[in-house]
Every structure is written in C-alpha cells, then in structure tokens.
Amino acid sequence: MTETASIGAEASSTPSPGRRPTALPLPKIVQGIAFATVRRRFIRQARKRYGHVFELNVPFFGRTVFVADPALVRPVFLASTDDLINVQPNLSRIFGPGSVFALDRAEHRNRRKLLAPPFHGQSIKNYEKVIEEETLRESATWPEGREFETLEPMNRITLNVILRTVFGADGGELDYLREIIPPWVKLGSRMAALPAPKFRTGRYSPWGRLEQFRRDFDRVVFTLIDKAEADPKLDEREDILALLLRSRYEDGSTMSRQDVSDELLTLLGAGHETTASALGWAFERLRRHPDILAKLGAEVDEGGEDFRQAFILELQRSRTVIDFAGRHVAAPHFDLGEWRIAHGSNILVSIADLHDNADIFENPERFDPQRFVDKKPPTFAWLPFGGGTRRCIGAAFANTEMHVVLRTVLTHFEIETDHAPDEKVHHRGIAYTPKDGGRVVVRRRK
Template sequence: MSTTTALPPGPRLPSIAMSLLMLRWWPRVVALAQRRYGKVFTLTNSVMGQMVYLADPADIKTVFAGDPRIFHAGEANSMLSGLLGDSSVLVIDEDVHRDRRRSMMAPFHRDAVARQAAVMAEIAADNIAGWPVGRPFAVAPKMAEITLEVILRTVIGASDPARLAALRDVMPRLLSVGPWESLAIARPELIERRPWRRLRRLMAEADRLLYAEIADRRADPDLADRTDALAMLVRVGADDGSAMTDKELRDQLITLLVAGHDTTATGLSWALERLTRHPDLLVAAVRAADDGDDEYLDAIDKETLRIRPVVPDVGRILTEPVEIAGYRLPAGVMVVPSITLVHDDAEIYPDPDRFEPDRMLGATLSPTTWLPFGGGNRRCLGAGFAMVEMRVVLREVLRRVELATTTSPGERPRIKHVILTPHRGARITVRTRRQVADAAVEAVRTDSAALQQD
C-alpha cells in the first residue's frame, strides 16, 4: 500500500459543530463516518483536535504494540487530570507510567482478586435484598451502589462507619458529573470560579476523606496483614525509599474510583437489560448461576461488553510522525482505536447486532478484536477485577431474584461523560424473590478454582 502524508478523509464540518454532534451522538457519528469513509477516517473537534479513527484490527495492533514514547495515552487522557490529579496512572506516560503501573499491580493479581470475591457477593446480596418486587425500576443506580461499596471496602479498605457513610454520600455526587462539570475538569482553572463552587466543594470533601484513609493506613500497626488495595500501595517501595507520597496515593485512589465504579456498574446494567429481552438466554443464565457454571456467566459478560461496550474508544496522541493504514500521520494527531466499530464488524462477529453469549464459549479472543478494556501497555489495570466482579454480582442477582422478561425495545446507549449507559437506567422488574443458601463461601471457592485453572 502506498503511503500519503495527507490525513484520512472525513466530514468537513467546523470543529465546534463536530464537538456538539459528538457530545450528543458520539457512537452514531463515528458509525456514520465509517460507512461513508471506510475503516480509517478523520474527525476534528474543538476539544480533542484531529482524531484519526481506526477500525481495522491490523491498524489497531500497530497502536497497541507501538512505542509508548510515541503513542501517548496519558496525554490523550489529560482532560481528566483536573479530577484525577497529575500523577494518576491514567494521565502519565512513558517510563513514569510504566513504573507507576508496576507498583499498582499487586491488588489486581488473580489470587488477590479471588480473595475479594466473598466480599463482593456479600455486598451484592445485601443490596439485592432491598430491591422492589412487582414493579419496574432502574437497576443502574443499584449496580452503582454495589460497585461503589465494593471499591470502598476492597480497594480503599474503608471501615470507619462515619467515614464510610460520608464516602457513600460524596462519591456518587462527585462521579456523576455532567457536561458543565466536565468543562471545569478539562480546564482546571475554572474550578476556582463561582459557577463551579459545588464541584469544588465535592472534590475538597472527597480529598479530605481519602487523605484520612491514607493517614489511617500509614499508622495501622497491622498494615502488613491487610488485603485492601490501599494497604498494598502504601507498602510498595517502603523498603527502598520509592514509596508513593500522600498526593500520589490520593490520585491513584480517585482514579480507581472513577475507572472502576460507573464502568463496572454500567456493564452489569447492560447485562440485565440484554438478558430480560432474551427469555431463552435468561433461563440459561439462571441455570448457570444455580449450577455454578461460571464459564457461561463469563460468556454473558463478555458478549455484553462486546455488544454494549461501556467505553466507545481509546486514544493515543502521537509525539512524532507514524505510518498507519497507508497514511503518514503527523505528530500531535490523536489515533483512536474504535471499540464500537470493531465490536460491530460483521466480518469479525457474524450477525453483530445479535446478543449471543454462546459465541464467547471457548473463544480465543484477540486483544484487537475484543477490546472493552483497551489494549497494549494501557489496557485497564483492573480488567480482571471487573470481570470477576461482574460474574459474582450477576450470579447473586440470578440466584436471589426471578426477573421478568420484556418485549419493550432495547434501551439506547446514552453518553455520560466518557461512558455509554442505558438511557432509561436499565429498567427491570423482579417477579419474586428466590430462596438461596448463603453464596459467599461458594463465591470464594468457585472464583479461586477458576483462577487457579487459568
């Protein structure tokens, strides 16, 4: 293929117009552009600049396998630094990112995650016990409560009742930011201005609580025996002088809250939204939950994340010219592997609009054809944690309540900051409660066994 120095073709709209369109109809704009221009095209908006979208797995492999000094993901995520902090693992690049990522691996190793399965099951069971019976309700807020509690107790390790209550109150309000708050996060200098006083207060309160947790952990005489992620992060580098500062620990905690809270909750909400519209699959899912068939539950989660990816794409900003897809792209351009376009490709997934968990059974998934967690050296650090959490929570739901099916149209993806949520909150109806034995011990046994067999 010959190489051209021109950018790939794309819509000739003013950048501000493209920004407004993407703010409202992001995946739809991308899908329409792909139909018009093919598997590589350029979108230019006033916030992100020139974005070269990629839908060919071979081109995406070039990005994911590329030199981290050239493909900057942290720079592409810089708009989040106003909330996450400038030392967050999401907004740094090159050697600094590599070292920080390594220091954060321990809490997300398979054995460490498996040890948290019982807590996940307990939290889910307690929440499900309060679900209404016989009337429709949006399950997305319930899933958000579950995933937030999982993070507070397993990642942050919060145990003080007053502080836990305060965190439960402030974090959902801080993380449920809209376009107005997002503007100030992207431009931190705005946070000090009057219109964003509420956001400033929420951030200050969250920081106060997180710094208190950090201080408690540093002073804990039993620090070496603790299994929460914060304790592990405090212990890293303590012997050689490379330990994180309080500010660095705060940035990683808020990052884990942002990256692992709404995303996992949204994936679980989509799973129930899909299952309740497919009666035969719901029956199979309930049977799998009752029989301890984690392979099928995992297949449901994987297919859910394929057909309804929570994040539509990932980006890398080029620090020097690179040849991709027959184009020599200049420095400063953002290359964007499109998760939605790859997952909707009929050549990769026949009948891609069909929700079909069986396609995931025994499948060897390529990191460039199934990429809900991104890829390369920037693949989501907590991907394994999220998949175990989805399996455990889905299993608890299916074992503890009987869900009604529906013939209503599927819910549309709605843009919420950078994720795609069900536009009605994934409304479901519980027919009745089911009598089950305690699932916590079983969760530990099955998850540990599954991880040991991998």
Template structure:
C-alpha cells in the first residue's frame, strides 16, 4: 500500500503544454488525450488542468491496488466529488469512522438475497416500457433505459407510489442532469446567488425533492407494517448505529439521492452501451437469445462484464493525498489529485488479450478480477449498489431478449458522449426491434453476483 513519507517529491512525467490548453483537451477530447498521454508516458503521468490543478493519472494494477488498500489518513476521496453537490449526509461526503459506520448500515439493503427480491419489479418496469417501443424502425434506447432504471429505483429504493412517485419521476431526472454538470463547477459557481443562478436553481430543486422524500420518510416511520416493507427507505428508517442512534432524516434524504444519482444514470447508460455492442455482434445475439430460451444466464453475465470493461460509463476514480505519499516509484505531495483511469486499466494489453475486442468468452474461466476490472471502484469506497446494478442489468437484458429480436447492424460503433458524469453512446444506443413469438421459458437461473 501507499505510505506517508518525507522523501523528495517525484511526480510522473507529463505534458508541458499550458494548463488552459490541457484543460480544454480534457473537456473536449478527454479519452483521446488520456490515451495519447498513456502511449507517450506510460501507465502513470501527470496533467495540470484548471480547477483540479496537478493531477496524477494511474492505471498500473499494482498501484491501483495500493491506492485502494491505503489508509484513509493518507489517501481519501476528494472534496470536489458528488458529495459536495448531493449533501453532507451522502456517503460521498463522509470520511473516517463516520463513513465506516454508515457503510455498515447501507450494506444489508443491498445484500444478494434481498436484491434478488427486487427482480419482479425490474421485469415489470421493462415490460411496461417496451410495450410502446416501435417495431422495425430505429430509435434511441438511452432514454427508455433511463425510464426503466428511474422507475425501478424509485419503487425499490424510495418505496414511492402514487403522487410521490409521479413527482419524483419528474424531479429526479432534472436533478441528475443538473447535478452531473454542477459537480464539475468550482465551489464558488455552486453558490446560491439568486433564483436565476445555477446554485439557486439547483437548491430550489433539491428543496422540493427533500420535501417529497421527507413525506415518504414520515410515512415509513408511521406505517404500522413498515417492518414488512422491502424498500431501502424503510430499512434505513429502522437502521441503528452501534450506539442505538438512528440516521437523521436529512441524511436519509441525502443517501437516497446519492443512490439515485450514482445508480440511475450509470446503469441505464451501461444498458444502452450493451445494446449498442450486441447489435454489432450478431452471432453473440443469437447465442444470448438461445440461452434465455433455455433458462441460462452465464453468457448474459459475461456480456455485462465485457460491456462494463469495453464501455465503462465512468472513466476514472478520483482520490486525493492527505500527506506526502510514496506510491510505487513516485512521491506525491499532499493535496495531489489522483485519477485511477478505468479506461486505461480496462484496455491495457498487459491486462487483457486483444483488449479492443468485445469478447465475453474471455470470462470462461471466471469473473473478471480487480484491479484490472474496476467499473464499481474498489476498497472501502467500492459502490455499495454494485449487486443491485448487476441484477438490474441482468433482468433487463433477460426480459428484452425474451420479448424482442434485435436487428444487427453494420454501422460504425457509436462514439463516446460526455454527459457530465456518465459517458454515453453519442447516438443514444440506437436499436431496431421486432416482437418475438412467445416461447416456453424454463425457470431462470440467477446470475452470480459481483463481489
């Protein structure tokens, strides 16, 4: 693991072009710029960009493992992440013992057995959405996937229904879209400077969302049958720290919004990418359909893993040094930003044979292993909702392949589109579908969870 040191600073090499130009490149052609720097300098290099300043990009598996295993007194999540936008009660905003205590309370709602109980809700939402899909004409799948994951999370996590479900269904996408851009702004630009300022508009949107969530919390606390409910909100309302204290209502609201922001857009985008990839591999589409009809799931799970490897919707994991740190051959000063590059780790020929190829069969011997495969991060800050996201993608794909036939395409791959937080297919993950004749489907086998 990385460790504190007093040795002289030794940063990885990097481009020496002006900071402003580096910043513009990271905003406009980030993936190409990162790839070019990797080819020029290797698996570690230093960039210097506005707002963030000096940032060390890491993709070597050994150094990634060191970062994930380093004590939080040495390397932490930076303050300029989602927590600054979502609120002080978000897991993204907590550090130290407070973070560990919260983590203990959040793990049970996303345990494998409980997550599997949400499968009928996911399938119901998929069937509801695809009922209106056009047949025989091309359309974008990204927005429909957004609706599926939005409704699924509102029902399974928020326990929302009726008027509250309808209002959050309208408010949350606006908050996610605004917040994904908002989080990239410096702190001064996020201040509430009046009704027309970005900070002011976002605050008023958050206030309304908090009001609706507050009503749901009251309902959960006063529901005489709340202990029989399976939604995450009810579980958090009844959760207690080791000292017997409950999570405050405001912190529950922040955590629910965290789950929505971290899980809704990313899972939907990954599903759109998966469709985009599969349409360019007709033999694989045929094998998947045959597997669904036979009640299997192993190939489908491998497709999900390979989609996350080849088209990760988040391209880096941010960290920051608290002290001067020795990391492999490098010595980083305190307050240095670190970007663990998911993009580079997933495409390194040292980690994967023929990394550019979309080949789910590469997992025939078992699941991909971190730190070469890190779409959900790693260490104590690994995404708590990883099992939920994996289940949601699995059930969505299973239902789509059971009900629909996807037309293959010879079109060029869709380029990346930076939406602020997630990297999406630029043309929306376009598809052409036809209804399938219903088949007799054996009882599905549950896909293995990612651990």
C-alpha cells in the first residue's frame, strides 16, 4: 500500500458549516483491512490528504470520524454524556456488561465515583511498597551482561502488582489467575476488534476459549468474594476488592457480585498490559539515550524524581501505547467545528497523531524529556490516558507504577547503552509495544 495510491484523491474545497466530513473513497473491506493491519500508517496517510477530520467506513465500527485537530478534541471530551456515549462497540465485549466500559450517562458517573477511592491519594501511596517488592522479585533473576527482553518481565511485574492490590494477598486462587490471565489478555487483545459470530463456534474456537476463561475467572473471584465477606477484618483491609465490597451508591445499594467480577477483570486486563508496554518502551529508550540515562541515574541517587516524571511524560508522548480514544454519537447529530457528524457514527480522537503534531510539540520525532521539565503537557493534546469523563481511572496508579519500577531498577542496575537502531512498533491488538521486546543488557550496581 503506497502513500500516493492508498487513500485516493485529495479534498479540494474548504468544508462549509454543518457539512459531513470527507469520506475516504475506498471500499469498506479495503478500509477495514488497512485499519486492522496498518492502522497508524493508514490514518497518517489519510490525515496528510484530508486534514485533521475525515470519515472512514470500516467493518465493526461502521461510520467513524477521525479527529486529529487539537482545537476539536476539547469539545469532544467536554460534550454532554447524553450526546456522546462510549464508542460502540467497546471493550465491554471482553470485560462484561458490568464493566465501566459498558456504562453510560448516570450509570457511568455513579460507577466512577464508586471506583475512584482506590486510585487516589493515600491509597496509591500504600501500593508503592508492593510495586517495589514485585520489581525486586522479578529482577532478581535478570541475566548480567547478556541481552534480554524487558517487556515480558514488565508484564509479570504489573500483573503481580495489580493482583496483589486488587485482592490483598497471595494464595492458590491468585496463582491460578497468574496462570490464566496472560493467555487471556493475548487472545482478548486480538479478538477485541473482531465481531463475534452469531452462531456457536465450539469450545476450542477463540470465542469458546474466551467464554471458558470467563467462567473460570468468575468462579475464582466469587470464591475470593466469599472469603472477603467472611473476613472479620474486612473493614480494615485496603485492597481494591475490600473497598468495592464496602462501597455504597448514594441510595445505599451495592454492586452485584457479577458487576464486581466484571470490574475486577477490567482492572486486571486494562490495568497491567498498557503499563507494561510503556515500561518496555522505557528500557528501549534508555538503551539508546545515554545522556538521559545518566541524568535519571544521578537523580535516583540524589532522591529526586522531577526528571523521571518528565521522562515518563515524554515516553508516553513519543511511544504512544493506545492510539485512539472513542465516542459514539447518541444525539440526532453532533456539531464539531464546521462539521456535522451523524447519529450513530463513532468519533475517534487520534492520540498518536496529536502526539506527533509539530505545531504542538517542537521536533516531535526527537525524544526529549526536557520539554516537560517544569512544564505540564497540554490537556487536550497529550492524551495517553484518553480524556474527559472516560479518562482512564487508573492513570495515577499507572504513573506511580512506572515511577517506582524505574526508580527500583535504576537503583540496583546499570543499563548498557549503544547505537542500536530503534525498535519498530508492534501492534498487539490493543497496545503498541516494542517489536523486539525492549531488549537491554544490564549489570548489577556495586
């Protein structure tokens, strides 16, 4: 697929108010294949030809308007939740109808309030020790002087962290979840953008395997709920399961057991792979930037964290893990600047294109944490966690996790640097990861 031939003719006129965005003149199946297989390149080509707003028509999502204009991102994220709901379909297909992904309007607001306490303030501070312990446990087996992939170790660290913070302690049930969750995440990520067949496909099909996982997961979680409810010290526990079981809606009602299970699966599934992917990119970057690595190491030794925070912000900009955030037009239509978007359409904010916009970030191709030292990123152009009412509820948790993992590794290890070519981007279905797994060579600090 060439850049000159894959999109079609350029738009030749300025849109008038209320006009439908320019639709790509390609067959739906061609758009669907490009969207599924080479999405970032496909969207970048379309943006170059049609500007920052254009319409696709792809299987599964249907009529979909891509927005990469920072001036138009704000009204999308601040729109009434009666006008724009969550993108359709969404990850509730994987996590279940009780997941926050499945909820809209008042139900979504109420659930967010219920889920918020574990992810703010002192609650997150309490999890730092767990993050450090899991990092030390995983890194104890790292080879010295020999290249290895960091992505899978980061996946194990973040999975163990979220399991311990969700359930509070180790045990046979958590060992079982450690076994079944990684293959489920891998399969679920690949199936998330595929429509489910309207007929039964059998227990050994991908959909049958997802259904079996869900039955196994619910069985384990219901057992853990029973144990928690029987725990005389439930009111003293700080794990997320205990907080959810103690929480109440404004009318005094509680979440159902199935809703609790759906939300816990959401936290486990969405709460570890994306952070692990970002950490894999962190090591990929450090290997190739000795000056940045040296500055981070010196800061760790001095007990600081400001440059590490700037590094994380720049990492999330330059190595975008999730490339779009979506909404669905529930109103009769939605006016966005000069455009009128029809009822039933999806709107996808192109996060990756915003992060690469030279009008917002000078020399965006350059990896430069200094751009965020003593400077906050722009609210509606730096969007690794999405934005608006559906911004990732675990953003602060993920930020803390990256801080603590990097601090712990840099305290105990030296990372060798070289001039190896940048690792290419690999799409794992949902997250974008370093293709070679974020390979590094480390040595223990004396």
